[in-house]
Amino acid sequence: MVFFFFVFLALVIILIIAAISGYNSLIQIRNQVRNAWKQIDVQLKRRHDLIPNLVNAVRGQMEFEKGTLEGVIQARAAAVGATTVADSMAKEDVLSSALSKLFAVVENYPTLKANESVQPLMEELTTTENQITFSRQFYNDITTTYNTKLEMFPTNLVASSMGFKFFPLFQVKDAAEREAPTVDLSLKK
Amino acid sequence: MSEPTLTHAHNIYEQQTHNRRMTWLLIIAFILLITVIGAGFDVFLTIDAPVRFLMLPFVLLMLGSGIWNFRQHAAEGLWKEPQKFADDDTDGENVLNRWLLEITLVTFLLLFFLLAFFFHPRPFIRFFSQDINFPIARYLPVGTTFAVIIGIVSILTSLSWGKNSILWSVHAEQLDETVADLPELLNVVKEMSLAAGIPPPKVYMVKDSDPNAFTIGTIPTDSSIVVTSGLLELLNREELQGVIAHEMSHIRNSDTRLMTIITVLFGAVLLLSEWMKKSAFLGGFAGSRVPGAGWMLRGVFFIGWLLTVLFAPLIARIVAMAVSRQREYLADAGGAELTRNPKALAHALIKIENAAEPTTSFQKGIAHMCIVDPSGKKLNSQEGWWADLFATHPPLKNRILLLNAMAYETIK
Numbered sequence: 001m002v003f004f005f006f007v008f009l010a011l012v013i014i015l016i017i018a019a020i021s022g023y024n025s026l027i028q029i030r031n032q033v034r035n036a037w038k039q040i041d042v043q044l045k046r047r048h049d050l051i052p053n054l055v056n057a058v059r060g061q062m063e064f065e066k067g068t069l070e071g072v073i074q075a076r077a078a079a080v081g082a083t084t085v086a087d088s089m090a091k092e093d094v095l096s097s098a099l100s101k102l103f104a105v106v107e108n109y110p111t112l113k114a115n116e117s118v119q120p121l122m123e124e125l126t127t128t129e130n131q132i133t134f135s136r137q138f139y140n141d142i143t144t145t146y147n148t149k150l151e152m153f154p155t156n157l158v159a160s161s162m163g164f165k166f167f168p169l170f171q172v173k174d175a176a177e178r179e180a181p182t183v184d185l186s187l188k189k
Numbered sequence: 190m191s192e193p194t195l196t197h198a199h200n201i202y203e204q205q206t207h208n209r210r211m212t213w214l215l216i217i218a219f220i221l222l223i224t225v226i227g228a229g230f231d232v233f234l235t236i237d238a239p240v241r242f243l244m245l246p247f248v249l250l251m252l253g254s255g256i257w258n259f260r261q262h263a264a265e266g267l268w269k270e271p272q273k274f275a276d277d278d279t280d281g282e283n284v285l286n287r288w289l290l291e292i293t294l295v296t297f298l299l300l301f302f303l304l305a306f307f308f309h310p311r312p313f314i315r316f317f318s319q320d321i322n323f324p325i326a327r328y329l330p331v332g333t334t335f336a337v338i339i340g341i342v343s344i345l346t347s348l349s350w351g352k353n354s355i356l357w358s359v360h361a362e363q364l365d366e367t368v369a370d371l372p373e374l375l376n377v378v379k380e381m382s383l384a385a386g387i388p389p390p391k392v393y394m395v396k397d398s399d400p401n402a403f404t405i406g407t408i409p410t411d412s413s414i415v416v417t418s419g420l421l422e423l424l425n426r427e428e429l430q431g432v433i434a435h436e437m438s439h440i441r442n443s444d445t446r447l448m449t450i451i452t453v454l455f456g457a458v459l460l461l462s463e464w465m466k467k468s469a470f471l472g473g474f475a476g477s478r479v480p481g482a483g484w485m486l487r488g489v490f491f492i493g494w495l496l497t498v499l500f501a502p503l504i505a506r507i508v509a510m511a512v513s514r515q516r517e518y519l520a521d522a523g524g525a526e527l528t529r530n531p532k533a534l535a536h537a538l539i540k541i542e543n544a545a546e547p548t549t550s551f552q553k554g555i556a557h558m559c560i561v562d563p564s565g566k567k568l569n570s571q572e573g574w575w576a577d578l579f580a581t582h583p584p585l586k587n588r589i590l591l592l593n594a595m596a597y598e599t600i601k
Contacts, residue, residue: 036386043383120372126426127376134384137529142386 022158029146033167036139040170043132044079044092050128051076051099054121061112065105071098099129136170143167204595205526208519212447215512219454222505226461226498359551361393361415374421377430378414381437384527390414390440399548400424400541403558404436405445412440423544424537431524431534435560438523444516448557451509455502462501507578513557514583521588525595535592542585557581 055069075095082088106112106122113119147166150159158164364371375392382389390404390412400420406412414436424432439445497504525531541561548563556563562582577584 032386039383123372123376127372127380130376130380131383134380134527138384138386141526 018154019158022155023162026146026149026155026159026162026164029142029149030164032142033139033146036135036142039135040132040139043128043135044088047095047125047128047132048076048080050121050124054125057115057117057121058106058112061109061115061118068098068102068105072102075099096129096132099125140169143169202526204522204591205519208515208522211515212512212519215508215515216451218508219451219458219505222497222501222508223454223458223461225494226458226501359395359415361395364392364394371421373426374416374429374433377426377433378437381430381433381527384434385437385441387437387441390437392416394418394421395551397548397551398422399546399563400544401548401551401563402432402436402560403551404439405558406440408446409440409443412445414440417548419544420541423540427530427533428537428540430528431530431537432560434524434527435520435534436524437527438520439516439558442516442519442523444520445558447516448513451512455505455509458501458505462498510579510581513581517582518588518591521592522595525592531592531595535589535596538585538589538592561585 051072055073059069072095075091075098079088079091079095082091103122103125106118113122149155150164150166364375371394374394378392379389387409390406391414393413393415395415395417397417398419400417400423402414402416402420404412404414414433416432420432421429521531521534524534528534538561548559551559551563559582562580582588
């Protein structure tokens with residue numbers, strides 16, 4: 001009798017410990033998810049600050065590509081002024097595509113590409129674009145881990161009783177961006 | 190051993206799970222080895238009065254000298270080149286010291302034994318004799334306990350290994366935001382730390398024309414990445430990103446800490462096997478602790494154990510190297526996960542392989558932390574299972590094969 005009592009006691013203690021550690025790990029990873037989300041904002045802010053410098057550096061030598069520059073400036077202004085999360089996401093995507101257009105243009109002008117003031121700025125912009133991509137990637141990675149935890153036994157019991165919610169993954173909104181570019185390799189003219 | 194074929198080529202996640210599982214199996218093998226050595230001692234060696242009497246000073250001395258030489262001994266012993274393994278004991282001063290130690294030991298033991306024999310210091314004899322025949326003293330697994338304790342204690346004490354001495358010894362020069370001439374490297378490191386979700390490590394550069402890189406630091410939040418100037422010249426941005434991602438996933442997986450633990454376990458095995466060899470020699474085979482078993486069976490087991498003890502350093506080295514190779518595969522896959530671009534690292538490895546010459550500024554002790562073996566081309570592309578057994582890194586062609594397979598899995 002005493003033996004069974006102790007077995008029961010041990011089981012209860014094990015269950016309590018499992019519940020506590022499950023809860024704590026969920027809290028930990030949820031805060032990581034939130035931090036990762038904020039990190040994306042930090043990187044976006046960094047890009048907004050950088051763009052005026054870049055535009056000033058290339059403006060003098062890009063009289064012939066005024067339209068591209070204007071596109072970047074407008075897209076930046078729109079992105080800075082975005083209010084809601086969904087709005088901001090859409091406008092940042094526009095800014096990204098405007099910047100990639102600018103990249104392509106600079107690639108086309110070797111003199112511009114080799115310019116001493118433009119070069120470090122291009123590297124800076126490349127890394128900013130990459131940092132945005134990678135912080136989004138990390139957000140998706142950590143969110144996937146978190147969401148998996150919410151679904152897996154035994155943390156799912158803790159999660160459902162404590163009201164933990166799934167976080168959405170970051171995804172490409174624009175249908176055009178998702179489509180792979182079509183390459184026509186046929187030789188007919 | 191761990192020869193990759195396309196039958197177990199995985200995507201980036203499966204590959205990492207596989208390598209983690211292999212690492213655990215290898216560590217279990219290590220612990221089994223230590224336990225076997227200890228348990229054999231308990232089973233086969235009686236602790237009769239004179240033997241136990243002999244043991245005490247011996248144990249104390251071995252403990253003292255072992256712990257004294259421990260770090261140096263283990264670190265130097267494990268990461269030497271394989272061909273140097275055969276003549277581990279032939280570097281001058283070291284040999285002299287060890288000989289002196291052995292001679293002192295034997296003299297001390299003889300003196301102790303003679304004293305005991307002629308003067309019969311009563312209290313000692315009573316203490317070490319069978320007079321106090323507690324069953325617990327008779328059946329307590331002294332050897333196993335001792336072996337396990339040595340393993341654990343040495344792991345705990347070794348986790349605070351100095352890394353500054355390594356940085357200093359390779360003449361590394363720290364790069365930071367104020368040094369504007371290498372923005373690309375710093376940016377790439379920043380990008381990868383974002384992708385891994387850990388604070389950016391410190392970046393150091395070594396002036397060496399051979400492309401190589403390594404990482405140190407036992408905790409992810411306080412680590413350093415060291416690259417050679419040759420690496421920066423050779424690789425383009427994307428490939429550099431692949432290499433840095435490989436190093437970053439070493440940091441994320443706490444590989445330096447793991448390899449420190451492995452080094453220490455290797456040291457523990459060396460220590461134990463040496464101790465056991467001597468006790469077996471001095472104490473002799475009595476086997477009174479095994480009730481029942483016939484002498485034939487006992488003899489066979491005893492010889493088996495003795496062989497294990499004799500070959501323990503070799504086995505331990507093979508296991509340690511296998512762990513190191515698993516961690517390399519793991520870091521490759523982890524790096525591919527960070528960049529989502531396994532091809533870039535594969536390209537970088539091909540470039541590095543073609544440019545490989547010995548990285549003269551990295552000495553042998555840190556071979557296991559580099560992206561490719563710093564001793565040059567021969568070791569990285571070596572053929573044959575025997576050479577592979579003692580390599581810190583898997584053959585480059587296997588790594589490239591697996592990375593390409595991951596790239597295929599990603600786009601599939």
